[in-house]
Amino acid sequence: MTQHPRSLFDKVWDAHLVATRPDGQALLAIDRHFLHEGSFHAFGMIDHAKRPVRRPELTFAVADHYVPSHSRATPIADPEIANMVTMLEANAGRHGLRHFGLHDPAQGIVHVLAPEQGLTLPGLTIVCGDSHTSTHGAFGALAFGIGATEVSHVLATQTLWQRRPRTMRVTIDGVLGAHVTAKDLILAVIGFIGADGAAGHVIEYAGSAIRALSMEGRLTVCNMSIEAGARAGMIAPDDTTFSWIEGRNYAPKGELFDRAVAQWRTLPSDPDADFDREVSLDAAVIAPSVTWGTSPETAVPVTGAVPDPGAESDPVRAGQMRKMLDYMGLIPGTRLEDVGIDRVFIGSCTNARLEDLRAAAAVLRGRRAMVPGLVVPGSVPVRRQAEAEGLDRVFTDAGLEWGEPGCSMCVGINGDLVPAGERCASTTNRNFPGRQGPNARTHLMSPAMAAAAAVTGKLTDVRKLGAS
Amino acid sequence: MDPFVTLTAPAVPLDIANIDTDQLLPARFLKKPRSAGYGNFLLHDERKPGFPLDDPAYAGARVLVTDRNFGCGSSREGAVYALVDGGFRCVVAPSFGDIFAANAAKNGLLTITLPEETVAELRRQLQETPGAAVTVDLPAQTLTGPDGQPRPFAIDPFKKECLIEGLDDVALTLRYQDAIDAFDRADEEARPWLMPGT
Ligand code: SF4
Numbered sequence: 001m002t003q004h005p006r007s008l009f010d011k012v013w014d015a016h017l018v019a020t021r022p023d024g025q026a027l028l029a030i031d032r033h034f035l036h037e038g039s040f041h042a043f044g045m046i047d048h049a050k051r052p053v054r055r056p057e058l059t060f061a062v063a064d065h066y067v068p069s070h071s072r073a074t075p076i077a078d079p080e081i082a083n084m085v086t087m088l089e090a091n092a093g094r095h096g097l098r099h100f101g102l103h104d105p106a107q108g109i110v111h112v113l114a115p116e117q118g119l120t121l122p123g124l125t126i127v128c129g130d131s132h133t134s135t136h137g138a139f140g141a142l143a144f145g146i147g148a149t150e151v152s153h154v155l156a157t158q159t160l161w162q163r164r165p166r167t168m169r170v171t172i173d174g175v176l177g178a179h180v181t182a183k184d185l186i187l188a189v190i191g192f193i194g195a196d197g198a199a200g201h202v203i204e205y206a207g208s209a210i211r212a213l214s215m216e217g218r219l220t221v222c223n224m225s226i227e228a229g230a231r232a233g234m235i236a237p238d239d240t241t242f243s244w245i246e247g248r249n250y251a252p253k254g255e256l257f258d259r260a261v262a263q264w265r266t267l268p269s270d271p272d273a274d275f276d277r278e279v280s281l282d283a284a285v286i287a288p289s290v291t292w293g294t295s296p297e298t299a300v301p302v303t304g305a306v307p308d309p310g311a312e313s314d315p316v317r318a319g320q321m322r323k324m325l326d327y328m329g330l331i332p333g334t335r336l337e338d339v340g341i342d343r344v345f346i347g348s349c350t351n352a353r354l355e356d357l358r359a360a361a362a363v364l365r366g367r368r369a370m371v372p373g374l375v376v377p378g379s380v381p382v383r384r385q386a387e388a389e390g391l392d393r394v395f396t397d398a399g400l401e402w403g404e405p406g407c408s409m410c411v412g413i414n415g416d417l418v419p420a421g422e423r424c425a426s427t428t429n430r431n432f433p434g435r436q437g438p439n440a441r442t443h444l445m446s447p448a449m450a451a452a453a454a455v456t457g458k459l460t461d462v463r464k465l466g467a468s
Numbered sequence: 469m470d471p472f473v474t475l476t477a478p479a480v481p482l483d484i485a486n487i488d489t490d491q492l493l494p495a496r497f498l499k500k501p502r503s504a505g506y507g508n509f510l511l512h513d514e515r516k517p518g519f520p521l522d523d524p525a526y527a528g529a530r531v532l533v534t535d536r537n538f539g540c541g542s543s544r545e546g547a548v549y550a551l552v553d554g555g556f557r558c559v560v561a562p563s564f565g566d567i568f569a570a571n572a573a574k575n576g577l578l579t580i581t582l583p584e585e586t587v588a589e590l591r592r593q594l595q596e597t598p599g600a601a602v603t604v605d606l607p608a609q610t611l612t613g614p615d616g617q618p619r620p621f622a623i624d625p626f627k628k629e630c631l632i633e634g635l636d637d638v639a640l641t642l643r644y645q646d647a648i649d650a651f652d653r654a655d656e657e658a659r660p661w662l663m664p665g666t
């Protein structure tokens with residue numbers, strides 16, 4: 001009997017089916033469950049129902065959203081913020097969960113920490129009450145964000161009800177140009193398919209440009225899958241993946257690692273696997289990108305200009321463009337490179353890994369920033385390594401601030417806000433109205449592009465500036 | 469959760485695409501307990517003069533008719549709490565963020581997906597006749613607009629059942645305990661490397 005050809009997604013999905021109802025709903029087994037401070041509603045639900053955590057050994061709590069970026073020597077001043085951090089610790093302690101708290105040597109943003117610690121592995125199902133859980137798909141895991149009620153369900157049962165999503169393959173062949181990064185690649189994909197272009201789908205990223213990416217780059221790509229509306233993003237595991245995992249704290253060791261790798265090698269999509277949709281892009285035409293509006297789908301090459309709603313035929317869309325331009329304080333037709341910025345933020349689960357900090361530092365080395373800015377590494381290990389390489393000095397010598405690991409100005413709930421009306425060049429993933437603070441204006445871009453913007457005080461094509 | 473069967477109530481139109489969960493519930497309110505009154509935080513920073521939700525003509529609206537990609541962005545279930553605590557039981561849009569739609573169903577908030585032109589037409593009718601009511605019949609899967617014309621909509625049967633019965637997922641899942649245990653036993657054999665730190 002020949003087996004129907006299957007995609008990477010099909011293989012991971014099928015291997016986790018516990019039960020399927022006649023109406024098509026599937027009960028999926030969950031291999032890793034990550035929690036952050038926002039999980040308090042879910043703990044409240046299981047505690048209220050007097051349900052224990054079914055698999056504490058597969059459940060990990062990470063303090064990241066509310067942790068301070070400045071000094072950690074003194075207690076958190078704001079009592080509500082401090083409460084979020086201590087509540088997670090208390091909930092984790094009561095249920096016997098491994099907790100990566102404020103002072104843990106592995107602490108970091110959950111989507112940086114888990115891969116770094118070897119908790120994220122190929123072929124796993126991974127959930128977290130956070131939409132950027134899609135990040136972990138870079139390893140060939142099926143990873144997606146869930147809400148509080150679903151978190152409480154996974155805590156209680158280590159399973160989740162899901163309807164099988166559709167699949168979309170995004171193939172990017174060719175070679176990315178100089179200074180064009182994984183961030184530009186994924187911004188181009190979102191600009192192309194739209195902020196809801198992949199709704200209801202799991203994306204598999206394929207093609208030579210994807211294969212050529214480091215694990216850091218793959219994490220950046222999968223991270224922003226959700227900004228195209230995708231349920232998850234996945235990349236087939238390969239030798240780049242396996243060598244990244246080997247030797248990490250929680251990864252399998254010795255003979256078990258070899259057995260795991262043998263299984264992981266069977267995960268890539270079969271040659272004739274079907275996808276519900278196929279999209280392809282040429283890597284060579286992707287330029288360094290920035291967003292002009294309040295949705296990631298407004299990504300355009302930095303070489304362009306602010307678009308004109310007058311040229312849009314659909315009046316509703318034109319009205320929505322005007323609203324975005326109004327929020328962003330931009331005039332149609334302005335060259336993007338003439339748009340001045342007020343500050344930069346380099347950080348977040350999209351772009352706060354070592355490779356990102358190296359790319360930003362390469363542009364900033366020996367230069368001064370024209371605007372204030374904050375650089376926040378994704379984890380304590382990233383911070384340590386960056387300091388060992390002297391990157392922190394490059395940033396501080398340029399006049400930027402060097403922070404402690406966490407989500408920081410990506411979402412601003414630890415108090416790191418972009419002041420109202422200010423324009424921020426940001427390596428984060430969302431430029432929604434108010435995302436970085438009420439009336440803050442966010443332009444998304446790569447770390448090298450944010451560094452270039454810092455140097456000139458304007459949106460800048462990093463290719464003109466070069467890197468040392 | 470309150471079961472959802474039928475609903476006849478005023479609907480408010482919102483001509484904005486990509487309303488994300490950061491707008492629905494700004495991040496600074498995420499640290500508040502539900503008892504703080506999430507309804508007061510709903511679209512907090514958007515409520516400038518003239519915003520339809522504050523227009524007395526739409527007072528008592530329980531249905532929101534909006535544009536594509538509603539609820540995109542973060543997984544915060546608080547965005548759903550803000551709508552539910554703000555009196556809404558149904559949102560109609562051409563498309564929804566997947567996580568938002570899942571969260572909505574768990575909290576008795578019905579999300580209805582209809583073609584872009586249909587939703588635009590409904591919004592137009594509601595703008596012409598502010599305060600007009602719509603009727604949602606979930607068992608029949610129809611939405612009747614101000615023009616009195618019932619429009620069929622599709623919904624996942626599981627979601628429909630959970631909404632109509634107000635089901636608790638965990639109680640349902642526990643009926644599958646034997647299958648879960650059997651899966652775990654087989655998995656220990658199949659993937660001995662799965663346990664963290666082995
Ligand atoms: S860095 Fe930003 S996007 Fe990532 S988990 Fe934190 S808040 Fe969410």
